[in-house]
Amino acid sequence: MEADFQIVIVLGILVATVIMMVFEIFRIDVVAILTMLALGWSGVLTPDEMLKGFSSNAVISMLAVMILGYGITTTGVMERFSEAVLKKVGNDKNKIIGFLGISVGTLSAFMQNIGAAALFLPGTLDISRKTKIPATQLIMPLGFAAILGGSLTMVGSGHLILINDLLKNASLAPYDLFAVTPVGAILLIAGIVYFFLLGNYVLPKEGNASKKKTAQESLIETLQLPNNLWYYSIQEASNLNGMTTESSRIWKDFQLNLIALADGENVIYAPWRETTFKKGQILALLGSEKEAKRLAQEYGLKETIQPGIFNRLSKPDESGFAEIIIGTGSELIGQSLRDFAFRRKLALEPLILFNNGEEIKGDFSDHIFKKGDTIIVYGLWDNIRNIKNDGDFILATPIESESKNQSKAIPAIASFAFGIILTFLGVPIALAFMTGAMAMILSRVITIQQAYDSIDWKVVFLLAGLIPLGLAMQKSGAAFFLAQYVMQVVEGQSVIVLLTAITVISTIFSLFMSNVGAVVVLAPLVIGMAEIAGLDPRPLVLLAAVGVSNSFLLPTHQVNALMISAGGYQNKDYIKAGSGLTIIFIVLTVAVFYLFYI
Numbered sequence: 001m002e003a004d005f006q007i008v009i010v011l012g013i014l015v016a017t018v019i020m021m022v023f024e025i026f027r028i029d030v031v032a033i034l035t036m037l038a039l040g041w042s043g044v045l046t047p048d049e050m051l052k053g054f055s056s057n058a059v060i061s062m063l064a065v066m067i068l069g070y071g072i073t074t075t076g077v078m079e080r081f082s083e084a085v086l087k088k089v090g091n092d093k094n095k096i097i098g099f100l101g102i103s104v105g106t107l108s109a110f111m112q113n114i115g116a117a118a119l120f121l122p123g124t125l126d127i128s129r130k131t132k133i134p135a136t137q138l139i140m141p142l143g144f145a146a147i148l149g150g151s152l153t154m155v156g157s158g159h160l161i162l163i164n165d166l167l168k169n170a171s172l173a174p175y176d177l178f179a180v181t182p183v184g185a186i187l188l189i190a191g192i193v194y195f196f197l198l199g200n201y202v203l204p205k206e207g208n209a210s211k212k213k214t215a216q217e218s219l220i221e222t223l224q225l226p227n228n229l230w231y232y233s234i235q236e237a238s239n240l241n242g243m244t245t246e247s248s249r250i251w252k253d254f255q256l257n258l259i260a261l262a263d264g265e266n267v268i269y270a271p272w273r274e275t276t277f278k279k280g281q282i283l284a285l286l287g288s289e290k291e292a293k294r295l296a297q298e299y300g301l302k303e304t305i306q307p308g309i310f311n312r313l314s315k316p317d318e319s320g321f322a323e324i325i326i327g328t329g330s331e332l333i334g335q336s337l338r339d340f341a342f343r344r345k346l347a348l349e350p351l352i353l354f355n356n357g358e359e360i361k362g363d364f365s366d367h368i369f370k371k372g373d374t375i376i377v378y379g380l381w382d383n384i385r386n387i388k389n390d391g392d393f394i395l396a397t398p399i400e401s402e403s404k405n406q407s408k409a410i411p412a413i414a415s416f417a418f419g420i421i422l423t424f425l426g427v428p429i430a431l432a433f434m435t436g437a438m439a440m441i442l443s444r445v446i447t448i449q450q451a452y453d454s455i456d457w458k459v460v461f462l463l464a465g466l467i468p469l470g471l472a473m474q475k476s477g478a479a480f481f482l483a484q485y486v487m488q489v490v491e492g493q494s495v496i497v498l499l500t501a502i503t504v505i506s507t508i509f510s511l512f513m514s515n516v517g518a519v520v521v522l523a524p525l526v527i528g529m530a531e532i533a534g535l536d537p538r539p540l541v542l543l544a545a546v547g548v549s550n551s552f553l554l555p556t557h558q559v560n561a562l563m564i565s566a567g568g569y570q571n572k573d574y575i576k577a578g579s580g581l582t583i584i585f586i587v588l589t590v591a592v593f594y595l596f597y598i
Contacts, residue, residue: 006044006476006477006478007476007477007478007481009042009044009476010039010044010469010472010473010476010478011478011482013035013038013039013042013044013469013472014469014473014478014512016035016038017031017035017466017469017512020034021554021571022571022575024570024571024572027458028458028462028555028564028571029458029459029461029462029465031465032461032462032463032464032465032466033461033465034465035465035466035468035469036050036051036053036464036465036466036468036469037050039468039469039472040468044472044475044476045468045471045472045475049468049471049475050468051464051468052467052468052471053463053464053465053466053467053468054460054464056463056464056467057428057429057430058430058463058467058514058558059460059463059464059467060430060433060434061112061114061429061430061433061434061558062114062459062460062463062558062561062562063434063437063455063460064419064430064433064434064436064437065114065115065118065433065562066118066454066455066456066459066562067437067440067441067446067451067454067455068118068415068416068419068433068436068437068440069118069119069121069122069454070446070450070451070454071412071415071416071437071440071445071446072119072122072412072413072416073122074404074405074408074412074445074446074450075404075405075406075408075409075412075413075445076404076405076406076409077409077412077413078122078123078126079123079126079315079404081123081126082123082124082126082127082130083130085099085100085123085127086127086130086131091131091133093131093133093137093138093199094195094196094199096127096131096133096138097137097138097141097142097192097195097196097199098192098196100120100124100127100138100141100142100145101141101142101145101188101191101192101195102145102188102192103120104116104117104119104120104142104145104146104149105145105146105148105149105152105188105191105192106149106152107119107120107146107149108145108146108147108148108149108150108152108156108157109149109150109152109153109155109156109184110153110155110156110424111156111420111423111424112150112157112158112423112429113146113147113149113150113156113157113558113559114146114429114558114559114562115419115420115423115429115433116146116149117142117143117146117559117562117563118562119416120142120146121139121142121562121563121566124138124139124142125139125566126317129315129316129317130315134204134205134206135566135567135568136203136204136205136206136567136568136569136573137199137203137205139563139566139567139569140203140563140567140569140573140574140577141191141192141195141199141203142563143559143560143562143563144191144195144552144578144581145188145191145192146559147549147551147552147557147559147560148184148187148188148191148549149184149188150184150549151180151183151184151187151188151546151549152180152181152184152185152188153177153178153180153181153184154175154176154177154178154179154180155177156184157515157549158429158515158516159515159516159518159519159545159548159549160180160545160546162516162519162520162545163175163519163523163541163542163544163545166519166520166523166541167538167541170523170524170527170537172527172537172538172541173538175538175542179542180542180546182592182596183546183588183589183592183593183596183597184546186588186592187585187588187589190584190585190588191581191584194580194581194584198580202576202577202580203573203577204569204573204576206568215397215398216316216320216321216397219321219323219376219397220321223352223376225321225351225352225376226286226287226288228286228289229259229284229285229286229306229310229313229314230284230285230286230287230289230292230303231282231283231284231285231303231304231305231306231307231310232282232283232285232292232295232296232301232302232303232304233280233281233282233283233301233302233304234277234278234279234280234281234282234283234301235279235300235301235302236279237300238279238299238300238301239299239300240277240299240300240301241277241278241279242276242277242278243276243277244273244274244275244276244277245258245271245272245273245274245275245277246273246274246365248277248299249363250285250295251362251363251365252362252363254287254291254292254294254295255287255288255291255361255362256285256286256287256288256291256292256295257285257286257287257349257351257378258270258271258283258284258285258349259284259285259286259313259349259378259379260283260284260310260313261275261281261282261283261284262281262282262284262307262309262310263278263280263281264280265309267309267310269347269348269349269379269380269383270343270346270347270348270349270379271343272341272343272344273338273343273365282304282307282309282310283301284310284313286349286351286378312380317381318380318381319378319379319380319381320378320381320384321351321376321377321378321397322348322376322377322378322379322384322395322396322397322399323374323375323376323395323396323397324374324375324377324387324393324394324395324396324397325372325373325374325393325394325396326369326370326371326372326373326374326375326392326393326394327371327391327392327393327394328371329391329392330369330371330391330392330393331392332369332392332393333369333370333371334368334369334370335368335369336365336366336367336368336369337350337364337365337366337367337369338365338366346377346379346383346386346387347379347380347383348377348378348379348383348384348387349377349378349379350364350375350376350377351375351376351377351378352375352376353367353373353374353375353376354373354374354375354376355367355370355373374396381399384397384399385399405445408443408444408445411439411440411443411444411445412440412443412445414439414443415436415437415439415440415443415445416436416440418435418436418439419432419433419435419436419437419439420432420436422435422436437451456565458564458565459561459562459564459565462555462556462561462564463556463558463561466512466556467514469512469513470512470513470514470517470518471517473512473513474513474517474520474521479509479513479517479518479521480521480525482505482508483505483509483521483522483525484525486501486504486505487501487525487528487529489501490529491529491532491533495533495535495594495598496590496594498529498533498535498540499540499543499590499593499594499598500586500590502522502526502540502543502544502547503543503547503550503586503589503590504547504586505522505547506518506522506543506544506545506546506547506548506550507547507548507550507551507553507582507585507586509521509522509548510547510548510549510550510551510557511551511553511554511556512556515548515549515551518544518548519544519545519548522544522548523541523544526540526541526543526544527540527541535598536598539593539597539598542593542597543589543593543597546589547586547589550582550585550586550589552574552577552578552579552581552582552585553574553575553578553579553582554571554574554575554578555569555571555574560574
């Protein structure tokens with residue numbers, strides 16, 4: 001009787017959790033914490049069991065993956081990856097989704113899908129920035145492809161590895177490595193095609209993260225700053241030859257700012273006033289297109305496309321605008337830009353001066369500065385960072401990108417690869433990835449404080465709060481009760497009905513239980529039903545294991561949890577995009593098993 005009462009309590013908490021998630025009554029991590037507390041206060045779980053999620057393999061793996069991903073990002077490795085992808089497929093969204101989906105899906109066939117997703121996430125975000133395609137349009141397809149790719153081989157996910165042990169325990173023959181490949185390949189291709197055809201309708205145009213303007217966007221919009229660079233080369237007949245930047249009157253007469261000057265392979269950022277122009281140099285100018293063309297006409301310059309040597313100027317995480325305030329003890333007080341040699345010392349181009357509320361543009365080289373004057377500058381973030389700890393200036397603009405330590409690229413890649421290799425050797429994923437994360441810290445790719453800062457605690461509490469629900473379903477017998485009830489309903493029905501029932505209940509369990517836990521509960525029931533129906537139980541157990549990968553409706557799967565913050569998604573986004581793929585998954589899985597496995 002007490003057991004029945006506990007089943008009722010757990011199912012009630014399950015229904016309440018689903019309602020709160022679907023209707024977004026509270027933020028998803030808050031819902032998870034409420035669920036965890038309800039299981040503790042109801043007495044279904046002991047306090048130790050209630051808190052077990054915080055020490056679970058899933059949560060520890062997630063922490064480690066976040067640290068590893070951050071370490072890879074800080075070295076700039078994934079920037080090179082994103083550049084290679086764009087060079088191969090261009091800026092077409094569908095081609096990008098296809099390339100990333102096939103790549104991460106194939107990788108997931110041989111390693112844990114959370115690791116594959118984490119490896120591709122930084123590069124995907126960089127591709128989003130470069131192409132202006134909203135991250136929401138790329139990240140969810142990436143995550144879903146990683147989940148689908150886990151069904152390409154019998155070692156692609158923990159629950160597929162487990163079923164061979166369960167089959168052996170039941171005196172049944174295990175499956176070989178590629179037994180699941182046909183259905184896995186069909187599902188992966190279907191998932192990619194789904195986003196090809198319906199991505200514009202089911203994916204959000206922008207996520208919560210993108211609705212809020214960045215500091216750069218706010219600064220550009222508020223001050224109406226020019227945000228386009230124009231590139232001109234100095235021809236042999238140009239009368240700009242031999243002039244200096246000041247004598248050319250670029251600032252004064254044309255209201256243009258010379259951001260950089262390329263001389264062969266050498267780039268000078270914010271050239272100082274005595275820099276001499278000569279044939280073959282390329283100018284990077286910031287300002288209106290009309291004035292840039294007027295300058296080119298007057299001085300005989302030739303417009304050119306952006307040379308590769310100026311790549312850093314086109315990357316938002318490499319250069320941008322900043323607002324700096326003259327500090328109390330600044331050396332600039334009582335001097336002009338000319339006296340201070342502002343450009344030569346700081347390699348930053350001054351654009352606008354605010355003095356006593358007055359906005360001054362153009363050439364203010366002779367203005368005598370006083371405390372509180374504010375300058376808007378443009379330059380590389382590396383140069384802007386240099387003034388952050390300088391007593392002469394107060395940096396009023398947040399730097400939105402981390403500096404890239406490319407010298408640490410090899411140890412960063414080695415640490416990530418080390419963690420992945422350990423998983424291939426049979427080391428538990430949490431232990432393997434945390435070892436890789438610690439290797440990054442010990443090799444000084446990142447500091448321990450940076451590791452702490454890289455953790456998204458919303459995701460941690462989401463997983464840690466919902467894991468006890470799966471435990472409670474198993475402990476109370478609620479999971480067995482649901483599975484048994486479904487099996488009783490379909491007993492004596494056609495094979496198609498049986499296959500559909502197994503796939504549907506596997507899908508439901510996957511949303512609130514670990515995939516491994518769901519398979520442990522379902523396997524003995526499925527074997528029993530197969531014997532009653534006179535069918536070979538092996539394909540039905542495999543079907544149940546494939547079915548628990550159908551985790552697209554809610555962000556409760558590890559991969560979806562990792563993606564939710566990066567994409568700024570809400571529960572409704574997963575319901576909208578995941579519902580269609582869930583149905584396709586069920587239909588295709590049932591069809592393939594009916595035709596080729598039964």
